[in-house]
Amino acid sequence: MADSNCPKCGGIGFLILERDGVTAATRCSCAQEGRAERVENAAGIPPLYRNSSTENFLLPADNPIARNSLGSVLLQVRAFVREFPLTEKPGLLFVGDPGTGKTHLAVAVLRALIAKGYDGMFYDYQRLLDQIRQGYDKTSESVDREALRNALECEVLLLDDLGAHRVTDWVEDTVTSIITHRCNNRKPTIATTNLPDPDAGGTIQEKAAGSVGGYTSRITLAERVGMRARSRLFEMCKIIKMPAVEDYRIRRKA
Ligand SMILES: Nc1ncnc2c1ncn2[C@@H]1O[C@H](COP(=O)(O)OP(=O)(O)O)[C@@H](O)[C@H]1O
Ligand SMILES: [Mg+2]
């Protein structure tokens, strides 16, 4: 059955091809039975998030301010999915503290875009870098570059927990080249990060433990991924700042 929202065929389920004056109809990918399910199964989404959607993203009932700001995040996320690929920017960057629902929403977007007919992949940032490095470390001729190729070329890339890795020049160069390539080619990228950034409204100072009135600086996104990757990300992505809500995992237990 064709997808009535399919961006490729407009919902009719097939595409008209023309070559040398001959026209032919071909079945659109949206009409292939089980396509979305197959793409989703191959996308590498961790089990915990397999069902994440905007429908099962709950707003806190007891805190009107948090409810409001999280509600506005949800509206922005839904608008992105609805307008895609004609969104102002091709990607989203979720910035906020752990447990605020960044990965949940990022996966919700990925799954919705897969359902719309696009192909997408989930990559945990640290695991992606490990896989790319293993690809290079291999001495064999057939070096496994699949992870790097996917990160560069897949239609929609979800990069989860950006910057959760110690910094080395190698990491910085690899991340910069992935992000630059995707940015230059306007390839949709969805990312999440716990790291603060002054332009995303993050506090980069925090009270130092045990000292009275002392502050320490938190490590920023730019320090972890490099200035260049960080500025390309901001060019390419609409920034979604997660409000300071209580960690959902704690909230749920209460
Ligand atoms: N508002 C919410 N409604 C429903 N589930 C949520 C919500 N926020 C977070 N969760 C769930 O709580 C867990 C932690 O959220 P997660 O998205 O991993 O947070 P983050 O990526 O910001 O650290 C996940 O299982 C997620 O599905
Ligand atoms: Mg997360």
Ligand SMILES: [Zn+2]
């Ligand atoms: Zn179609």
